[in-house]
Amino acid sequence: MYLHFKRLMRQPRINKISSTSPEKVHGKLVKYRMGDCLSIHCGNGMFMGALISEKFNKYYDLTLIEFYKPTKPLLIDFIEGKVFGTRFGSWENLTYAVDKQMFECKYVDSNSDIEIIGSLNLISPVEKAGYSYLDTVKQLHDYYLEEIPVRLEKSKNAEKFPEIAFVSKHLINTKTLLNND
Numbered sequence: 001m002y003l004h005f006k007r008l009m010r011q012p013r014i015n016k017i018s019s020t021s022p023e024k025v026h027g028k029l030v031k032y033r034m035g036d037c038l039s040i041h042c043g044n045g046m047f048m049g050a051l052i053s054e055k056f057n058k059y060y061d062l063t064l065i066e067f068y069k070p071t072k073p074l075l076i077d078f079i080e081g082k083v084f085g086t087r088f089g090s091w092e093n094l095t096y097a098v099d100k101q102m103f104e105c106k107y108v109d110s111n112s113d114i115e116i117i118g119s120l121n122l123i124s125p126v127e128k129a130g131y132s133y134l135d136t137v138k139q140l141h142d143y144y145l146e147e148i149p150v151r152l153e154k155s156k157n158a159e160k161f162p163e164i165a166f167v168s169k170h171l172i173n174t175k176t177l178l179n180n181d
Contacts, residue, residue, distance in 0.1 A: 031109040032060060035122045039072040041113040042141045049073035050140075051083060051174070053098050053126045060108050061100035061131065064144055066151075066171050075118035079178075082171035084151060086129045096176045097129035099169070101140055113137055121179045129169075 023029055032038070032052050040048045049067035052060050066082045067073045085098040108114055114137070134140055147169075154168045 030055065030060075030105045032105075032116060033119070034124070034126075035120045036116050037073070037075060037078045037118045037120060038062070039115050039117045040137060040140065041072075042137065043113065044141075045070055047072050048141065048144055049077055049081070050101075051078060051120070051122075051177075053100055053122065053177075055105065056102075058105055059102040059133075060105055061102055061128075062108075062140070063098040063100055063126075064140075064147075065174065066148065068144065068148070073117060075120075078118070078120060078174055081174050082155075083174050083177065084147065084169070085172040086168065086170050087172065088127070095127060096172050097127035098172070098177070099129050100131040101143065102131055102133045103135070103140075107135070111137065120174070120177075122177050123179045126177055 023033070032055075034052055034054055036052045038050045038052065040050055042048060046068055047070070049065040050062040051065060053063040054061040064084045065073070065078055066084075067077050083098055085096060088095040088097060132143075134143065151169055151171050155171045158168065158170055
């Protein structure tokens, strides 16, 4: 028994985090897919829009769009709108990345304040600029209200001073994430 234990100790253990099926969590089908556009009722008569930029294991990665109105977003609001993200690289070799708010699939799938309004064909993978784990629509709402003025200002500054366009949180055109094939 000691020799068996000693052999186990010498063998390297490789623990690798890998993605599970994009359609399932614990063997159960999930409700949404990458590219789905969601309307999120904030509970105060206002709606936000979020794009599912990825599903990783038991989490949906939601990327907010610049939308906060008393009506549900339409698919055109996603296509013509802007998402929370940034740019990497140079003007000759641009890479776009998005901020992802990670929610458990179970929470999103069972939440009656969240519904699909359409779907977009996104590039894969959608690069990640940053992420955080959230538990409730209220937390997402608070994040949006805190973050949107910063992103609007930094996006304006990036337009005025293109050399700083790669060093900050911005709003980027959703069209940069669309797969045109």
